Amino acid sequence: MADYSWPEVASRRLIGxxxxxxxxxxxxxxxxxxxxxxxxxxxxYAKVLRCPHAHARVVxxxxxxxxxxxxxxxxxxxQGEGSEIQWALDEVAAVAAVSEEQAADAVxxxxxAVRYEVLPHFVDDYQLDKAPSTKPGESQSVGDxxxxxxxxxxxxxxxxxxPRVAHNCLEAHGHxxxxxxxxxxxxxxxxxxxxxxxxxxxxxxxIPASNVEVHGEYMGGGFxxxxxxxSWGVVCAKLAKQAGAPVRLMLDRDAELTVAGDRPSAxxxxxxGALADGTLNAWISxxxxxxxxxxxxxxxxxxxxxxxxxxxxHTAVPTHTAASRAWRAPNHPQACLITMxxxxxxxxRLGMDPLQFFKKNLPLxxxxxxxxxxxxxxxxxxxxxxxRWRKRGSAQGSRGPxxxxxxxxxHVWGGRGHASNCDVTVYPDGAVEARLSTQxxxxxxxxxxxIVLAETLGLPLxxxxxxxxxxxxxxxxxSGGSTTVGGVSSATRRAAVDALxxxxxxxxxxxxxxxxxxxxxxxxxxxKGEPSRALPWKRAAGALGxxxxxxxxxxxxxxxxxxxGSAGVQMAEVSVDLETGIVRMHKMxxxxxxxxxxxxxxxxxxxxxGMIMGISYALSExxxxxxxxxxxxxxxxxxxxxxxxxDVGELVVQMMTGPEYDRRGVVGLGEPPVVSPGAAIANAVxxxxxxxxxxLPLTPQRVLDALAAGPGGPAGAPASAARRS
Amino acid sequence: xxxxxGHDTSGFSRRDFLRTGAAAGALGxxxxxxxxxxxxxxxxxxxxxxxxxxxxxxxxxxSWRINGRQLQATLEPRVTLLDALRDHxxxxxxxxxxxxxxxxxxxxxVDGRTAYACSILAxxxxxxxxxxxxxxxxxxxxxxxxxxxxxxxxxxxxxxxxGFVMAAKGWLDRRGHPGGHSGGHPGDAGxxxxxxxxxxxxxxxxxxxxxxxxxxxxxxxxPALLAVAGAGKGA
Numbered sequence: 001m002a003d004y005s006w007p008e009v010a011s012r013r014l015i016g017x018x019x020x021x022x023x024x025x026x027x028x029x030x031x032x033x034x035x036x037x038x039x040x041x042x043x044x045y046a047k048v049l050r051c052p053h054a055h056a057r058v059v060x061x062x063x064x065x066x067x068x069x070x071x072x073x074x075x076x077x078x079q080g081e082g083s084e085i086q087w088a089l090d091e092v093a094a095v096a097a098v099s100e101e102q103a104a105d106a107v108x109x110x111x112x113a114v115r116y117e118v119l120p121h122f123v124d125d126y127q128l129d130k131a132p133s134t135k136p137g138e139s140q141s142v143g144d145x146x147x148x149x150x151x152x153x154x155x156x157x158x159x160x161x162x163p164r165v166a167h168n169c170l171e172a173h174g175h176x177x178x179x180x181x182x183x184x185x186x187x188x189x190x191x192x193x194x195x196x197x198x199x200x201x202x203x204x205x206x207i208p209a210s211n212v213e214v215h216g217e218y219m220g221g222g223f224x225x226x227x228x229x230x231s232w233g234v235v236c237a238k239l240a241k242q243a244g245a246p247v248r249l250m251l252d253r254d255a256e257l258t259v260a261g262d263r264p265s266a267x268x269x270x271x272x273g274a275l276a277d278g279t280l281n282a283w284i285s286x287x288x289x290x291x292x293x294x295x296x297x298x299x300x301x302x303x304x305x306x307x308x309x310x311x312x313x314h315t316a317v318p319t320h321t322a323a324s325r326a327w328r329a330p331n332h333p334q335a336c337l338i339t340m341x342x343x344x345x346x347x348x349r350l351g352m353d354p355l356q357f358f359k360k361n362l363p364l365x366x367x368x369x370x371x372x373x374x375x376x377x378x379x380x381x382x383x384x385x386x387x388r389w390r391k392r393g394s395a396q397g398s399r400g401p402x403x404x405x406x407x408x409x410x411h412v413w414g415g416r417g418h419a420s421n422c423d424v425t426v427y428p429d430g431a432v433e434a435r436l437s438t439q440x441x442x443x444x445x446x447x448x449x450x451i452v453l454a455e456t457l458g459l460p461l462x463x464x465x466x467x468x469x470x471x472x473x474x475x476x477x478x479s480g481g482s483t484t485v486g487g488v489s490s491a492t493r494r495a496a497v498d499a500l501x502x503x504x505x506x507x508x509x510x511x512x513x514x515x516x517x518x519x520x521x522x523x524x525x526x527x528k529g530e531p532s533r534a535l536p537w538k539r540a541a542g543a544l545g546x547x548x549x550x551x552x553x554x555x556x557x558x559x560x561x562x563x564x565g566s567a568g569v570q571m572a573e574v575s576v577d578l579e580t581g582i583v584r585m586h587k588m589x590x591x592x593x594x595x596x597x598x599x600x601x602x603x604x605x606x607x608x609x610g611m612i613m614g615i616s617y618a619l620s621e622x623x624x625x626x627x628x629x630x631x632x633x634x635x636x637x638x639x640x641x642x643x644x645x646x647d648v649g650e651l652v653v654q655m656m657t658g659p660e661y662d663r664r665g666v667v668g669l670g671e672p673p674v675v676s677p678g679a680a681i682a683n684a685v686x687x688x689x690x691x692x693x694x695x696l697p698l699t700p701q702r703v704l705d706a707l708a709a710g711p712g713g714p715a716g717a718p719a720s721a722a723r724r725s
Numbered sequence: 726x727x728x729x730x731g732h733d734t735s736g737f738s739r740r741d742f743l744r745t746g747a748a749a750g751a752l753g754x755x756x757x758x759x760x761x762x763x764x765x766x767x768x769x770x771x772x773x774x775x776x777x778x779x780x781x782x783x784x785x786x787x788s789w790r791i792n793g794r795q796l797q798a799t800l801e802p803r804v805t806l807l808d809a810l811r812d813h814x815x816x817x818x819x820x821x822x823x824x825x826x827x828x829x830x831x832x833x834x835v836d837g838r839t840a841y842a843c844s845i846l847a848x849x850x851x852x853x854x855x856x857x858x859x860x861x862x863x864x865x866x867x868x869x870x871x872x873x874x875x876x877x878x879x880x881x882x883x884x885x886x887x888g889f890v891m892a893a894k895g896w897l898d899r900r901g902h903p904g905g906h907s908g909g910h911p912g913d914a915g916x917x918x919x920x921x922x923x924x925x926x927x928x929x930x931x932x933x934x935x936x937x938x939x940x941x942x943x944x945x946x947x948p949a950l951l952a953v954a955g956a957g958k959g960a
Contacts, residue, residue, distance in 0.1 A: 024875035025864035027883030028890060030818020030857070037817035045812075100808065101801055170822045170830060170884040170939050220820070220884030221939050253823055442882030442940050605878045605945060612941030637827035637937060645943040646930035653944075 002501060004494050004559030006596060007455065009662060014455045016657070018601040021447045022461065023218070023440065032218045035190040036250055038176050044073050045100035046239050046249035047107040048232065049114065050089040051079075054121035054320040054630025058083045058114065063093060066110045071102030074243035076235055084119070086293055087322045088631040089258045091231060096239040096247045121320040121630040125265050125290035126161070126718055128317060134288070137298035137314030148309035149282035152273025156346050159269050160338045162678060162696035163718060164290055165621040166640060167261025167327060171220020174250030175233050177240040183207045185237055188215045189229060190250075192222040193478035195437045197229050198471040204234035217469035222441050223613075224326035225261040227478050254635035262623065263327030264296035265289040266334035267718075270342045272307075278352050280343070280361045283307040287338065288315040292323035299331040303339035304412055305364040320630055326480060328613065329413060329671035333678055337696060340409040340679035345692055348392045354408055354683065355385055365410075371567040372410055375591040375656060379408070382589045382652050383571040393690025393711070401579040404586070405688025408571045411675035415594070415668025416564035417486020417555050418477030424453060424495035425550040426503050430538035432457060433465040434495065438476035438488050440468060442609075443670055444602030445484055449492050451598055456496035458520035459537060474552065482668025486562035487555045489598055489666050494561075495553025502551060506543040507535060563665040568592035570611070570676040572684040573649075578707060581700030583685055585615055585649030588677070593656035595667035600655065607653045607673040614677020616643035620697050780848070787848055791816065792860030802848045807831045809847035810857060818858035818887040829936030830888040832895075833857050839895035839935065858887035861894065870894060873952045879945030885938045893950055896932040900924070900954060924954050 006015065026032040051058075058081050067075050074096040079085060085092070093110055097103035122132050149155060169190075176188040185207065191197045194216040202209030219226070236249035251260055268287035275281050283302050290296070298314035327333075347357035359376060362369040380386055389406050422436040434453050440446045446466050453464045467473060477487050504515040507525055511518065511533055519528050526534030555562070573586040590607050597603045620641040624633045634640040678696050685703065686692045693706040695718040705716060772779045781802035788797045791814070798813040807824075810816040810833075819842050822830040826844035833842045834856040862868035867875065870893055880886040924932070929947055938946075 020875050020878060021880075023883070024878070024880060025867055025871070027880050027886050028871040028874050029862055029864050029867065030816075030859050030887040031864050032883055033817065034820075034884060036821065037811070039812065039815065039817075099801070100812070101803060168939060170820070170828070170882070170937075172822075219882065221882045223939070253825075444881075601878050605881060605942070608944035609881055609941030612943060613939070616941075636825060637823040638825075642937045642939065644930075644937060645933035645946065646927075648943055651944050 001558055002497050004497050004561060006493070006561065006665070009659070012455065014451045014461065016597050016600060019447060019451060019461070019599050021444050021602055022450055022466070023446050027218070034171055034218045034220050035174060035176060035188045035216070036171050036220065038188045040176060040178055040246035043176065043246040043248055044096040044098060044239070044243055045103045046094055046096045046236060046247050047100070047103035048091050048249070048255070049093040049107050049110045050255060051085040051092050051116065052088065052631070053085065053116055053118050054088040054123060055119040056085045056116040057119060058085065058092060059117050060115040061092065062113055063110055065113065066095060066106050069102070069106045069109060071098035072106050073097060073245065074239045074247070076238045076242065078231065078235055085116070087259065087320050089255050090322070091235065094235050094239060094249070096243050123319045123321055123625040123630045124627045125164070125288070125317045125319050126267055128288050128315065131317045133318055135316040135318060137316050139313035141311045142307070143309035145282050145284045145309045145311040149271060149273045149284060152281050153276035154346065154349050155271065155273040156342065156349055157271045158342060158345060158692070158694065159267065160341045160694050161267030161718065162265060162334060162337050164265045164623040165263045165327070165617050166257045166623055167223045167225035167263070167325065168257055168640065168642065169221035169223065169225060169261065172251040172253065172256040173226060173230060173232070173260045174248070175229065175236045176246060176248045177237040178246035179241055184211045186213045186215070187237070189233065190219045190226060191216045191229070192219070192226040192439060192441055192480055194439045194469055194471050195475040196227070196478055200229045201233060201237060204229065205237055212471065214471040215469060216439050219439060219441055222479070223328045224330065224480055227326065227480060230260070257623070257635045257640055258632045259322035261327070262292065262322060262324045264291050264324040264334070266299050266338060268301060268338045270338065272342050272346055274346055274350060278350050278357050278360045280305060280307055280364060281309060283310040283312070285312045285338070286315070287312070288317055289334065290319050290321065290324065291316040292321055293318050296324040297331050299335035299338070301335045301338055303332070303335040304410055305339070305343070305361060306366060307364065321625070328610070328674045332411065332413065332671070332675040333614070333617070336409060336411055336675050337678040337682065340676070341682055341692065341694070344407065344683040344686060348686070353389050355380060355389065358408065358410065368412060368565065368567040371593050371656070372569065375567065375569045375593065378654055379569050379571050379589050379591045382591070382654060383573065383587070385571060392687050401577050402575045403578060403688040404573065404575045405684045405686070406571065406573050407680045407683025407685070407687055408569065409676035409679035409683065410567070410569045411672055413482055413566050413668070413672040413675070414564045415482035415486065415566055415671065417490055417562040417666065417668070418483035420476040420487035420491040420555045421474035422449070422488065422491040422495045422553045423474050423550050424492070424499040424553065425548050426499050426541055426544065427548040428542055428544040428546060430541040431465070432459065432463060433467060434492055435467045435473040436476045436488060436491065437471050437473040438468050438484060439479055441479045443479070443484065443606060444599055445479070445488060447602060448485055448598045449488050452489050452492040453496050456493060457500055459523055463523070482670040482672070485598060485668050486666045490555040490557065490561040491553040493553065494557050494559070495551050498551035498553065499549060502549040503541060503544065507540045510543060511535065561665050563595050563667050566592070566594045566667050566669065566672050568672045568676065570680040572677070572680040574681060574684040574688055576685055576688045576703060578689065581703035581707070583619055583681070583698050583703060585647065585681070587650040587652065588615070588680070589652045589654070590673050591654045591656065592669070592673060593661050594669040594672070595664035596662050597655060597657060598666060603655060603669055604653050606669045607655070608651055610673025611651055611677055612643055612648050614674050615648050615681065618678045618681040618696055618698060619643065619647065620699065622697050785848070787851055789847070789850055789855055790853070791855045792857060800847055802846065804847045805843050806845040806847045806850045806855070807842035810842060816857050816859050820884055820888060822885070828885070829892060830885050832888040832891040832936065834891060834895050837895070837898060839892050858890050861890065870897065870953050873949040874946065877945045877949040877952070879942050879949045881940035881942055885936060889933065889936050889938070889946060892936050893932065897953060922955070924951065
């Protein structure tokens with residue numbers, strides 16, 4: 001069997017180095033064409049008529065006048081008379097018109113002609129006791145939780161939680177659909193799953209999946225919300241068919257925020273206890289949270305720490321809201337915030353520095369404890385934690401009404417590479433190309449494939465071409481759950497090794513040795529140990545004659561190239577203004593391992609991005625749902641506030657590298673760094689102020705409420721803008 | 726083409742409105758006329774009513790100076806500069822994200838000053854000098870600012886990136902020319918600490934404060950801007 005293993009560290013020229021993403025120049029100049037940018041000849045523009053009510057029945061829908069409006073070329077009813085609408089801004093009908101303005105006119109006219117019977121709704125997932133129905137989630141029980149809790153030297157009982165947040169992709173969800181003939185469809189789709197999208201279009205339209213080609217060369221963010229073509233994908237194709245012209249259907253921002261992205265909320269009542277020496281001993285919790293009309297899974301509570309005596313159950317609260325979607329590290333940020341806040345509060349009650357408390361209890365984190373121990377030591381140094389940490393509420397550096405505090409948290413993720421295929425072709429002129437229908441969602445996938453390919457063939461990066469983002473290329477998995485880097489890097493490595501073997505077999509006679517004595521290094525094929533006996537790559541490839549060779553690599557496959565399970569720690573330093581309640585980020589440190597790193601620069605960028613996204617949901621993000629109308633109120637960037645450059649403070653990233661990590665193989669990285677920020681920042685706020693702000697986001701109002709309630713005060717309600725009204 | 730239909734668009738009758746509206750799409754194709762064409766020849770047909778100049782609501786010919794070239798299209802007066810650029814002039818670098826002047830993804834330079842193209846009507850933008858990201862550099866020949874953003878990985882999915890590039894370009898231009906375009910405009914980040922030198926962290930944040938990124942690329946954008954502003958170190 002061929003040796004597919006990663007090259008030794010000493011011989012690597014590209015893998016693990018800091019390499020700028022290859023599509024950077026296309027993106028920074030505006031040359032990169034996203035779905036939203038594609039303009040097909042004769043393309044029409046679609047707009048969607050959306051139900052303004054959270055729960056309603058369509059009583060009357062007559063769109064005949066809409067069909068006759070200027071520029072209107074197609075009208076599709078999505079939920080006609082008699083349909084029961086289950087969430088606000090769900091689709092009722094769609095139109096395609098010559099101009100987008102005409103399509104908007106048509107939807108306004110349609111909205112005036114539709115009649116609804118408004119039905120009762122429920123959207124306030126925090127109000128468990130008022131929910132019309134609930135669904136039991138996972139439950140777990142280990143040891144004697146109640147008995148050991150009673151025997152614990154130090155105990156604590158508290159409520160924690162965090163609301164729903166939106167994905168808020170900057171490129172809205174959407175597609176361009178163009179029929180090539182009666183049953184062959186081409187689409188441009190903003191997708192995290194280009195291969196799967198072809199199948200989904202086929203199913204939705206009743207045509208063979210093989211008749212569908214999906215293009216997704218560039219996409220403007222997904223974060224877990226773009227695994228499906230969605231109902232509007234099928235609608236877009238139907239409009240295009242009816243009109244006999246290509247149609248663009250991109251969501252407006254209010255729909256993007258309301259229906260196309262939703263991380264489920266999680267609220268929990270937690271009781272926990274420790275022995276006098278700080279050993280975590282007992283945990284009892286019940287959690288609940290939103291899940292759209294279905295269920296969104298159960299947060300893994302308690303997080304990371306396998307408490308010897310524990311009991312937990314989760315309850316899903318169905319609401320009249322669009323289905324929740326996987327949001328970067330599904331269920332982990334929720335479990336992390338709830339668990340790490342409770343542990344931090346318990347450490348405070350024990351009179352312990354939380355760093356010492358976490359270290360003491362590392363044995364409860366299982367096989368990853370060694371990584372955590374190393375990472376905590378590095379983070380301690382980068383934050384200067386041990387020297388600067390002060391007991392809660394007695395922080396140093398107070399300036400006027402401002403108090404400074406430190407907080408920490410830890411996280412895990414799986415991230416094993418998904419199923420993927422890659423074809424590597426070597427042409428007789430020396431050209432090299434990798435083809436796989438994966439997608440680069442901003443993570444650097446294109447660059448990773450090129451690095452592995454060029455490294456394996458001993459070529460410079462500029463000498464290889466990478467073609468991705470087309471469903472007609474070899475199938476590859478969806479980009480979610482940090483599974484892409486492992487899937488594509490291993491498939492590419494196997495394909496490249498085998499393609500090289502085909503070239504070496506042809507060129508070996510010219511160099512007068514057997515193929516196994518040849519290697520591809522520095523743009524040459526040469527005899528191992530005799531660098532003077534070499535052919536430039538182009539001449540070596542010329543041995544192929546007139547036919548290119550192609551090798552297919554797959555994941556899973558032979559050789560031990562990837563792994564699962566990453567561990568990371570984060571520390572946050574904040575200041576809180578006790579008079580205004582404003583939380584300001586000073587500094588955040590992430591120490592993260594992810595096995596063998598393919599591109600250090602884009603890996604670091606993933607971590608920076610996770611920290612910033614985490615700061616954003618920790619400080620300001622919340623889907624504010626109006627209990628009276630059932631609608632989301634903050635459906636634009638003015639009121640759904642993302643963190644800006646000035647909100648994030650100093651960011652420090654340290655990736656763990658070295659033989660011990662290297663040997664693990666490639667592990668995905670997208671999810672882990674977004675898990676801990678909520679907890680680390682909330683703990684820093686508690687350290688600064690002396691009181692626990694139990695719910696995210698840490699808005700000035702919530703901080704002031706917590707200060708008013710005092711250190712032992714009740715959690716109260718999350719008190720979003722809507723609930724206060 | 727558009728010019729021939731000019732007088733038809735001057736009435737508000739429903740019949741004319743329908744006819745012109747239906748024609749708008751067919752006439753939406755932009756014309757690249759080069760340097761020879763003078764803007765005034767493409768001026769929209771104007772009606773006077775109670776002393777007020779009126780155009781539309783049907784499509785009318787418009788003309789802009791964009792990236793040093795004169796471009797034309799026939800559009801309804803309600804079309805934004807952003808949609809004109811993206812859907813009619815094939816300049817898709819500026820992105821539509823919030824479409825209401827908050828996120829900055831559509832940032833362009835108008836007469837040297839950063840502006841949100843989603844918040845300007847295309848018809849208003851006539852006679853102004855418009856610079857989009859396409860006018861800066863190409864993938865093969867990057868502007869130093871663009872090269873720095875690539876080198877520092879100040880982009881991930883890249884959808885917000887052209888907006889950041891143009892916001893940063895406007896900031897750099899103002900820093901270099903303190904007496905120039907800025908003129909004490911309250912939104913100008915560069916006025917206080919202009920004329921070269923290392924920008925402070927606060928100035929840098931202000932320079933980037935008109936734009937949002939969802940992937941979280943500020944950590945790469947900051948050092949990129951620092952490098953181009955001639956500093957090199959610091960926050």
